[in-house]
Amino acid sequence: MARFARSLRRSRPVVLLTLVCFTAACQHWVALEPPVAETLAEHHGKVRLTLEGGQRLTFDSVWVARDSVYEFGTGDTTAVSTLSDVAGADARKANTGATIGLAIGGGVAAFLVTLLAICAADGEACEGGG
Numbered sequence: 285m286a287r288f289a290r291s292l293r294r295s296r297p298v299v300l301l302t303l304v305c306f307t308a309a310c311q312h313w314v315a316l317e318p319p320v321a322e323t324l325a326e327h328h329g330k331v332r333l334t335l336e337g338g339q340r341l342t343f344d345s346v347w348v349a350r351d352s353v354y355e356f357g358t359g360d361t362t363a364v365s366t367l368s369d370v371a372g373a374d375a376r377k378a379n380t381g382a383t384i385g386l387a388i389g390g391g392v393a394a395f396l397v398t399l400l401a402i403c404a405a406d407g408e409a410c411e412g413g414g
Contacts, residue, residue, distance in 0.1 A: 310383040313374040320370050324348050330376035335369050 313332060316323040325348050332342045345356040352363035
């Protein structure tokens with residue numbers, strides 16, 4: 285049983301990394317409603333701008349001043365785009381249903397893997413009868 289406990293301790297970082305990756309996968313882009321200037325001013329978070337030429341730019345956070353879009357945290361006062369060049373804007377949103385499904389499915393899978401590992405390490409624990 286001590287060997288099993290050690291293997292569980294070693295696998296914690298892998299499990300944690302897997303959960304973080306799956307949680308990030310439960311997010312998707314949602315189109316922000318026009319007018320872009322007002323919507324960007326109200327939204328705080330990751331934003332993807334689609335320019336008139338089809339180019340997409342992704343930023344952690346943006347702000348609007350006059351007719352230009354700036355990126356927060358760069359320390360640079362150069363605009364990343366003008367509002368007239370922005371064809372659309374998308375925001376990163378969490379998909380609650382996928383996150384809940386993943387949490388339940390991941391919990392069940394983790395339980396089954398743990399049960400199988402215990403049975404493999406100590407065959408008496410899983411044998412039926414007495």
